Amino acid sequence: MKPTLQLHNLGQRLWLDNITREMLDDGSLRRYIDDFSITGLTSNPTIFDGAIGGGSAYDDGIRAKVHNEKSREAVFTELALEDLRRAADLFRPVFEASRHVDGWVSMEVSPLLAHDTDGSIDAARLIHQQADRPNLLVKIPGTPEGIPAIEASIFAGVPINITLLFSREQYLAAAEAYLRGIERRVDAGLDPRVGSVASLFISRWDAAVQNKVPAELRNKLGISIGQRTYRTYRELLASARWRKLAEVGALPQRLLWASTRTKDPAASDTLYIEALAAPDTINTMPEKTLHAFAQRGVLRGAMAADGGDAEAILARFAQANVDIDALAIQLQHEGAQSFVKSWQHLLQRIADKGAALGSAGEKTAGEIQRRQRSRRPGRNG
Template sequence: MKATRQLHELGQSLWLDNITRTLLDDGTLARYIAEDSITGLTSNPSIFDAAIGDGDAYDAGVHAKTLAGLSGEALFIELALEDLRRAADLFKPVFDATRQIDGWVSMEVSPLLAADTAGSIAAARHIHHKAQRDNLFVKIPGTPEGVPAIEEAIFLGIPINVTLLFSCAHYQAVAEAYMRGIERRLAAGLDPKVGSVASLFISRWDVASNPQLPAELHNKLGIAVGQQTYRAYRALLASPRWQKLAAAGAQPQRLLWASTGTKDPSAPDTLYISAFAAPDTIDTMPEKTLFAFADHGQLHGVMATDGGDADAVLAQIAKAGVDIDALARKLQQDGAEAFVKSWNQLLQRIAGKAAALADKSKGPALR
């Protein structure tokens, strides 16, 4: 059995961390669904920046929307949602078969809103309304200002993918926000079934900490943080508070492993995929990592629900001089800033394309 199928049979969802119009047009995404057990996908500003910048697949769309009077963020949202609606439709059979647990796609609010609670809520409402797809998550970062926006969005019935989580504490804060949103819906007589995932970023921990650590501790921090968070996730699902919500019809906010491509060339290219084999979770991976795991990936058992050796590893890493709490804050801040940079590049790229296409359409005689 293919390694990707083994993960699927284990109860883990495999999502693609990429979307391009070419993937949709040439049938590649449909093939990943059929052959590699891919049951959803995630996107972010960096992914769309690369997609729109590579080749001419988006040129016609950019030009048509420019002629219709759109520009900047409004043009991008329309462009992105065209792709994501198509992807959502491909995953709709999975969404229906799993009773809305799986089969999702994701669209991020502007990263410029990471510190703007009210702005994030308004943007989430706008994207949710424009998307017109039940299986589309709106992504909101789990920053301190994002947490109340997440609670309010869940209360409003907007499915949310919480992004940019780096620590167990980050996860627990957004899990609380999710449950508060569901509890408020129940109190208001509303349907408690609102989809959500909490995305914990893994590999960036090791990129940041490896230079400070002895070789024997390289590429261990991300896995240890994930183990610690998985333990908290399992404890929450077993808690009386959650059990009460589940009995009322709520569905779990699933834990999603993000940033699972190996960044260290000396480490196995399937390192994080094997380490995070865990039921009732999602692993979203770039194509390169998907190919690697499908080709030669191996499972080495299931992630321990009690955290395994996470506490011992984290203690060793702290003893070696890494301030794990401070690094979690820095990683979240750096991640938010990186998405802002990609967002600005993306809008500049779209504006440049729009201008070039408008100039080209005038023809040489009119220039």
């Protein structure tokens, strides 16, 4: 049995952390669904920057939209949603079969809104409306300003992927926002079935302390944070508060492992996939990591629901002068800044491509006109 299918049977869902128009056109995404048990996908500005800059698949769309004088952000939103609608349609059968628990795709609000509550609420609502797909999650970062935007969006019926979470405490704030939003819907007599996932970033922890801790602690911090958070997640799902909502039909907000590509070249490229095997969670991974796990991954059982040895290992990091609470805040800030940088690069790429394609189009049109004039007969026949 394929390792990816083993993970699926264990109760974890595998999502792809990538999308390109080529993978939609050539059937790659369809094959990932069929061959690797992929049941959803995530995207971010960095992914789309690479996709748009990696070839000519988006050129016709950019040319047409720039010609219609759309803003760079509007051009990107339309291009991204064209892809994500197609992906959402591929995942629609699993979305329906799972009663809306699985089969989602994700689209991020502008990273410039990471500290803008009202702007995030408005952007999430507009993306949800424009996407016109029930299985599209809108990504809002779990920053202090993002938390009230998440609650408001859930209350408004907008499915949310809470991104840029780095610690148990940040996860709890995100989970609370989701619960409050659903509870408000129940009190208002609204349908409580609003999808959400909470995305905990893993590998960036280890990259941040790689050269600051003893060798025996390398590549153990992210996994320990995941174990600690998973324990809290299981406790929340077992709580009377959640059971009350589940009884009226609310969907569980699932914990999602993000940033699961191994960044240490000396470590296994399937490190985080194998360590984070846990029922009722999602692991979203880039294509290289997916292929690596499908080819040589080894499933060694499920993560302990009680967090295993996480607290003991985290205590050793504290002894090594790693301030986990401070580092979580730092990583969230750096993550938000990284997405802003990718966003600005993406919009500039669209502007540059639009200008180049428009210029090329004008030259082509001018050349056609010149050729047509040269073929016309003279006045004297």
